[in-house]
Amino acid sequence: MAAALKARELGVEKIIILERSETLGGILEQCIHTGFGLHYFKEELSGPEYAGRFIEQIRQSDIDVKTNTMVIDIDSDKVVTAVGPDEGLLKIQAKAIILAMGCRERPRGALSIPGHRPAGVMTAGTAQKYVNIDGYMPGRKIVILGSGDIGLIMARRMTLEGAEVKMVCELMPYSGGLARNIVQCLDDYGIPLKLSCTVVDIHGRERVEGVTIAKVDENLRPIKGTEEYVECDTLLLSVGLIPENELSKSAGIELNCITGGPDVDEMRETSQRGVFACGNVLQVHDLVDYVTLEAQIAAEGAAEYIKSGGTDEKKYAYAVHQEGVRYIVPQKINIASEKDVDLYFRVCRIYKNSKLIVKIDGETVISKKKPKLAPGEMETIKLKKDMLSKLKEDSIVEISVEESL
Amino acid sequence: MIYDVAVIGAGIIGALTARELARYKLNAVLIEKCNDVAMGTTKANSAIVHAGFDAAPGSNKAIFNVKGAELMPSVTAELGVPYSNNGSLVVAFSEDEMPELENLLKRGIENGVKELRILSAEELFELEPNISKQAVAALHAPTAGIVCPYEFAIAATENAVSNGIEFMRNCEVQAVEKAEDCSVLKTTQGDIKARVVVNAAGVFADDIARMFGDDGISIIARKGEYYLFDKAKGHVVFHTVFQCPTPMGKGVLVTPTVDGNLLIGPTALDIEDKNDTSTTYPGLMDVLNKAHKSVPEIINTRDVITAFSGLRAHSKTHDFIIGFSEKAPSLYNLAGIESPGLSAAPAIAVHAAEEIVKKLGISDLNESFNPVRERPIRFRYLDDEEMAELIKKDPRYGHIICRCETITEGEIVEAIHAPAGARDIDGVKRRTRAGMGRCQGGFCSSKVLEILSRELNIPYEEVTKAGGESRILFGRTK
Ligand SMILES: Cc1cc2nc3c(=O)[nH]c(=O)nc-3n(C[C@H](O)[C@H](O)[C@H](O)COP(=O)(O)OP(=O)(O)OC[C@H]3O[C@@H](n4cnc5c(N)ncnc54)[C@H](O)[C@@H]3O)c2cc1C
Ligand SMILES: Cc1cc2nc3c(=O)[nH]c(=O)nc-3n(C[C@H](O)[C@H](O)[C@H](O)COP(=O)(O)OP(=O)(O)OC[C@H]3O[C@@H](n4cnc5c(N)ncnc54)[C@H](O)[C@@H]3O)c2cc1C
Numbered sequence: 001m002a003a004a005l006k007a008r009e010l011g012v013e014k015i016i017i018l019e020r021s022e023t024l025g026g027i028l029e030q031c032i033h034t035g036f037g038l039h040y041f042k043e044e045l046s047g048p049e050y051a052g053r054f055i056e057q058i059r060q061s062d063i064d065v066k067t068n069t070m071v072i073d074i075d076s077d078k079v080v081t082a083v084g085p086d087e088g089l090l091k092i093q094a095k096a097i098i099l100a101m102g103c104r105e106r107p108r109g110a111l112s113i114p115g116h117r118p119a120g121v122m123t124a125g126t127a128q129k130y131v132n133i134d135g136y137m138p139g140r141k142i143v144i145l146g147s148g149d150i151g152l153i154m155a156r157r158m159t160l161e162g163a164e165v166k167m168v169c170e171l172m173p174y175s176g177g178l179a180r181n182i183v184q185c186l187d188d189y190g191i192p193l194k195l196s197c198t199v200v201d202i203h204g205r206e207r208v209e210g211v212t213i214a215k216v217d218e219n220l221r222p223i224k225g226t227e228e229y230v231e232c233d234t235l236l237l238s239v240g241l242i243p244e245n246e247l248s249k250s251a252g253i254e255l256n257c258i259t260g261g262p263d264v265d266e267m268r269e270t271s272q273r274g275v276f277a278c279g280n281v282l283q284v285h286d287l288v289d290y291v292t293l294e295a296q297i298a299a300e301g302a303a304e305y306i307k308s309g310g311t312d313e314k315k316y317a318y319a320v321h322q323e324g325v326r327y328i329v330p331q332k333i334n335i336a337s338e339k340d341v342d343l344y345f346r347v348c349r350i351y352k353n354s355k356l357i358v359k360i361d362g363e364t365v366i367s368k369k370k371p372k373l374a375p376g377e378m379e380t381i382k383l384k385k386d387m388l389s390k391l392k393e394d395s396i397v398e399i400s401v402e403e404s405l
Numbered sequence: 406m407i408y409d410v411a412v413i414g415a416g417i418i419g420a421l422t423a424r425e426l427a428r429y430k431l432n433a434v435l436i437e438k439c440n441d442v443a444m445g446t447t448k449a450n451s452a453i454v455h456a457g458f459d460a461a462p463g464s465n466k467a468i469f470n471v472k473g474a475e476l477m478p479s480v481t482a483e484l485g486v487p488y489s490n491n492g493s494l495v496v497a498f499s500e501d502e503m504p505e506l507e508n509l510l511k512r513g514i515e516n517g518v519k520e521l522r523i524l525s526a527e528e529l530f531e532l533e534p535n536i537s538k539q540a541v542a543a544l545h546a547p548t549a550g551i552v553c554p555y556e557f558a559i560a561a562t563e564n565a566v567s568n569g570i571e572f573m574r575n576c577e578v579q580a581v582e583k584a585e586d587c588s589v590l591k592t593t594q595g596d597i598k599a600r601v602v603v604n605a606a607g608v609f610a611d612d613i614a615r616m617f618g619d620d621g622i623s624i625i626a627r628k629g630e631y632y633l634f635d636k637a638k639g640h641v642v643f644h645t646v647f648q649c650p651t652p653m654g655k656g657v658l659v660t661p662t663v664d665g666n667l668l669i670g671p672t673a674l675d676i677e678d679k680n681d682t683s684t685t686y687p688g689l690m691d692v693l694n695k696a697h698k699s700v701p702e703i704i705n706t707r708d709v710i711t712a713f714s715g716l717r718a719h720s721k722t723h724d725f726i727i728g729f730s731e732k733a734p735s736l737y738n739l740a741g742i743e744s745p746g747l748s749a750a751p752a753i754a755v756h757a758a759e760e761i762v763k764k765l766g767i768s769d770l771n772e773s774f775n776p777v778r779e780r781p782i783r784f785r786y787l788d789d790e791e792m793a794e795l796i797k798k799d800p801r802y803g804h805i806i807c808r809c810e811t812i813t814e815g816e817i818v819e820a821i822h823a824p825a826g827a828r829d830i831d832g833v834k835r836r837t838r839a840g841m842g843r844c845q846g847g848f849c850s851s852k853v854l855e856i857l858s859r860e861l862n863i864p865y866e867e868v869t870k871a872g873g874e875s876r877i878l879f880g881r882t883k
Contacts (some may be wrong), residue, residue, distance in 0.1 A: 020805065062796035070805045085800035085814075089793035112632070112712050114684040119870035119877055130851060136878040161882050191433055205680060206874040220687075223522075246809075300618045336743070 001054035002292040003098045003278060005062050006299035015063045018082050020070035021264060024058065026052030026102050027280075030125075033153055035180070039289035046388070050288055066090070075107065078274060079142065084220045096274045096302040099248060099293065100392040103280035105150070106240040115202030124150040124238040125372035125398060132184045139234025143211055144168040145199050147182070149173035149286060151238025165189075166230055169197040169213055171220055171340065174350045176240075176376050178286055184225050196221060198237065208233050232344045241284045251275060258327040259283045265316065265332045266341045267301030283329045283344065286378055290344070317395035324348055324401030326375070333383070334393040341383045347401055355402040356381065360390050373401060407587050408432045409765055409771055411599035413578050413613055415442035417554060418739050419605035420561035425758035427568035430769040431646040434597060435562065436590070438577035440872020441832040442562045442825060443555035445607040447747070448835065449682065449715030450629070451658060451671060452554050453645050455745040456493060456546035458513025458521060465725040467516045470745040472752035474548060480751045481552060484560035485780025487663035493645040494529065495548035496699060498539045502649040506544050513546070520547045525544070535641050535700050540707065549645060552621055553663045554747050554837045559825075564778040566824035568771065572599075574828070575872065579688045581616040586737055588617070601736045601761050608679045608718040612738035617733035622726060622740050626679045627717040629671025630688035635843055646699050656822045657695040669704065670694040671715070694725045710843055717743040727753060729764065781819055783834070785811040805850040806856070809842020815851060821860045828861065830854060831871040
C-alpha cells in the first residue's frame with residue numbers, strides 16, 4: 001500500500017494492488033499488539049491501526065485493489081497472472097512491478113527436530129492467527145522454540161489468554177528478537193528465556209504431551225546429559241522467517257542466498273529491469289516503519305522507470321559485508337545516484353562497545369562508535385552525497401564491525 | 406447382517422483387496438481403526454515399485470513383486486494415481502561390490518525381471534550426472550518406478566466404496582468370537598459378522614491372527630527413517646538410486662518422488678513398540694551420511710521439508726504370508742507384507758480375491774463394477790483456459806488455500822466429500838497436498854480447519870490433525 005500510494009503521488013496513473021487475502025494489511029492484521037509506527041507516525045499504534053491508516057488513503061485514491069486474488073505467475077515480459085473466486089483468471093501486462101509478498105515462517109521440517117509428529121506443533125504466526133483472528137486457543141501449556149519477535153509476542157499473548165508459557169528456548173546464545181520485546185513480553189511475565197538450548201525430542205502420538213530440551217555446545221550440537229523433559233501440550237516455533245520468493249524465481253529474478261530476497265540496487269530494482277521489491281519479501285524487517293520507507297523507495301524507482309522507459313544504463317558499485325556483518329541491502333548502488341543512500345544491514349552476533357566501519361575502495365569513510373549491536377535489530381547507515389561521489393563503476397563499499405578491546 | 410467378507414486394515418493391501426472383491430457379487434466391509442485410510446505403513450515408505458530382482462527366486466516376495474510391478478501401470482491409470490516409470494539403479498562404489506551386482510542381475514533374470522543390464526560408470530554418469538564419481542558400475546532396471554502410496558490406497562478405497570464395499574473408520578478390531586457360520590469381530594463400533602475375514606493389519610497382523618487362535622505368525626516392527634527434501638532438489642537424481650548391498654548393510658536410497666520432491670532413507674532398526682513412528686537424531690544423521698555416498702555435496706539439511714518414519718512388518722519367515730490360515734480356516738492372512746509389499750500389492754489383491762471367492766463359492770460378477778476412479782481435479786496442472794473455465798463454473802476453484810502447492814478450496818471440498826473422504830487435516834493433506842509444501846501448512850492449516858469444520862458441520866475444536874485426540878484447538882479465547 002505504501003508503494004502504491006507513493007507511486008500515485010509521483011504521477012503513476014494506472015496502479016493495481018493484487019492481494020490474496022480477503023483484506024489489505026498483510027501480517028499487520030494479526031499483530032494486535034502495539035509498537036508500530038513509532039518512527040513513521042511518531043505514535044505507538046497496533047498493527048491493524050497502522051495498516052488502517054494506509055487502507056484509508058488507498059480507499060480515497062483511485063488505486064485499483066483486488067483482494068482475494070492470488071498471483072500465480074510473473075513472466076519475464078511482466079505479464080502477471082492471478083486467480084481469484086471473483087475475478088477468475090486475470091492477466092495483466094505491467095510496465096513496472098513492485099514485489100511486496102512478505103515472508104513466511106520457517107516450519108518444523110526445516111529444523112528436523114526428531115520425535116513424533118502429533119498435533120500441537122505449529123508456528124507462532126499460525127497460533128497468532130488462531131488467537132487474534134479466529135478467537136481460539138491452540139494450547140494451554142506452551143513451550144516456545146525460537147526467540148524471534150513473533151515467538152516473544154506470542155509468549156505474552158498466550159499468557160494474557162490464560163495459558164501457561166513454560167519457557168522460550170533459543171538455540172543461539174542471544175535472542176533473535178528486539179530487546180524491547182524480551183523485556184515487555186518475557187521479563188514482565190516471568191517467562192524464562194533459555195539461551196543455547198533447543199528441543200531435541202517431541203513426545204505424544206496424537207497431541208503433544210511434552211518435549212525434551214537440551215543445552216547446545218558452541219557448534220550448536222545438543223550436549224549429552226543436559227536433557228530435560230518439559231510437559232506441555234503445544235510447541236510453538238518462532239525460528240525464522242523466509243522471504244516469499246517463489247514468484248520472483250519464476251520471473252527469473254536473482255535471489256540472494258543470505259537474505260533469501262532478490263538482489264537489488266538503491267532503488268530496490270531487482271535483476272529484472274522494471275521489477276522492484278520491498279518489505280519482507282526483500283529482507284526480513286523487524287520494524288514496519290522501515291518497510292514503509294523501503295516501499296516508498298521502490299515506488300520512486302518504479303515511477304522513474306516508467307517515465308524513462310528503463311533505457312538508461314546503470315553502472316554499479318557493490319556493497320560487500322565484511323567481518324561481523326551478515327548482509328547488506330541494497331547489494332548494489334548506481335554510481336549516478338544523486339540522493340543519499342541508506343544501507344540496511346544486520347550484524348552476525350552481539351557486540352558491545354564496538355565500531356562500525358564503512359570503507360569505499362579501501363578508504364574509511366565512516367567510523368561510528370556503537371555501544372550495542374545485535375542481530376535482532378536491523379542497523380542502518382547513511383552514505384551521503386559526498387561519499388557517493390567517490391563511487392566508480394565496480395567500486396566496493398564495505399561495512400565491518402570492529403571490536404574495541 | 407453377515408458380510409461375506411470383512412477386510413481388516415485399510416492400508417494398500419486391504420484397500421486393493423477390497424477393490425478386487427468388489428468385482429464380485431458379494432457384501433464386504435473394509436475396517437480401519439484409524440480416522441482414515443493409509444495411516445499405517447502405507448503412508449510412510451520409500452514408494453518404490455521395485456523391479457523384482459531383490460527377493461529369493463520362488464518366494465512369494467519374488468513372484469508377487471514381479472507380477473505387481475507388471476500390473477502397476479494399468480492399475481494406477483485406472484485409479485488415477487500418480488505413477489512414474491523412472492527406472493532404478495543399484496550402484497556399486499568399488500570393484501569389491503561387483504560380484505554382488507552380478508548376483509542381483511542373475512537373480513533378477515531368474516525372477517523374470519525384464520530389461521536388466523549392468524551399466525559402465527560412463528553410462529551411469531550420463532544418466533545421472535550427480536552420482537558420486539566413486540561409482541564403478543550400476544545395475545539398471547528400466548521397469549522399476551515410483552508411485553504415491555497413500556494416494557494409491559485412498560484411490561483404491563474410493564473405488565471400492567463406489568463399487569459397493571462398505572468402509573468403516575475408527576473401527577478397531579479388539580477380539581474375535583466364533584459363531585456357527587461366521588466370525589464375530591468385536592470392534593470399537595460394535596460387532597461385525599463375516600464369513601471370511603481378511604487380515605491385512607500390517608504390523609498388527611500377528612495380533613489379529615492370535616485373536617483367531619492362529620499363533621503361527623510373528624511380526625517384528627522394523628523402523629525406517631527418511632528425510633524429504635524441497636522440490637528444488639527434485640532433480641538431483643532421475644532414477645531411484647540404491648546402493649549395492651554390502652556386508653555392512655543395505656545402504657540407503659536416493660529417489661525422486663512422483664510429486665517432484667527428493668526422498669532419502671531408510672534406516673532399519675527393530676523396535677518393540679509397534680506404534681512408535683518417531684524419528685530420531687541418530688537415525689536421521691545416518692540417513693544423511695549414507696546418502697552422501699551416492700550424491701555427495703548435493704544434499705544438505707537446509708532443503709529438508711520434513712522427516713518421517715515407517716514400520717516394516719517383518720515376519721520371522723522372511724516372506725509374505727498369503728493364504729487361508731491353517732488354524733482358523735475362515736481367516737485369510739495377508740501378513741508379513743514388508744517391502745516389496747507396495748509393489749506386490751496389485752498382484753496380491755487379485756490372488757487373494759480369487760482364493761476368497763472360491764472358498765465362498767461365489768462366482769457371479771458384480772456387473773456394475775467400474776474399475777475407473779477419476780483423478781480429482783488438480784488446479785495447478787490446468788492451463789489458463791481450463792483454469793478460467795473451472796473458476797467460472799465453481800468460484801471455489803479460484804480460492805487458493807495452500808500457496809506453496811497451489812491447492813484450491815474446490816479441491817479440498819472435493820476431497821472431503823469423496824467416497825471415504827477426508828475427515829481431518831492430514832487426510833486433506835494426503836488427498837490434495839494442501840500443507841505438504843515448503844511451509845508445511847503454516848499458512849493453510851487454519852484455513853483447512855475452517856473448511857473441514859464447515860463441510861463436516863462440526864465445531865472448530867473438534868477438527869483434528871489425524872483423528873483421536875489430535876485436536877488443534879482448545880476452545881475460545883477469553
Ligand atoms: C508477529 C509480528 C510482530 C511484529 N511486530 C512489530 C512491531 O511491534 N513493530 C513494528 O514496527 N514491526 C513489527 N513487525 C514487522 C512488520 O510489521 C512487518 O515486517 C511488516 O508489516 C511486513 O510488511 P510486508 O508488506 O513486507 O509483508 P506482509 O505484511 O507479509 O504483506 C505481504 C502481503 O502480500 C500478500 N501476498 C503474498 N504473496 C502473494 C501473491 N502471490 N499474490 C497476492 N498477494 C500475495 C500477502 O497475503 C500479504 O498480505 C512484526 C511482524 C510480525 C510478523
Ligand atoms: C521403511 C519402509 C520402506 C518401504 N519401502 C517400500 C518400497 O519402496 N516399495 C515397496 O513395494 N514396499 C515398500 N515397503 C513396504 C510397504 O510399505 C508395505 O508392504 C505396505 O505398505 C504394507 O501395506 P499394508 O496394507 O499391509 O499395511 P499398513 O499400511 O500398515 O495397513 C495396515 C492397516 O491395518 C490397520 N489395523 C491394524 N490393526 C487393526 C485393528 N485391530 N483393527 C482395525 N484396523 C487395524 C492399521 O491402522 C493400518 O491402517 C516399505 C516399508 C517400510 C516400512
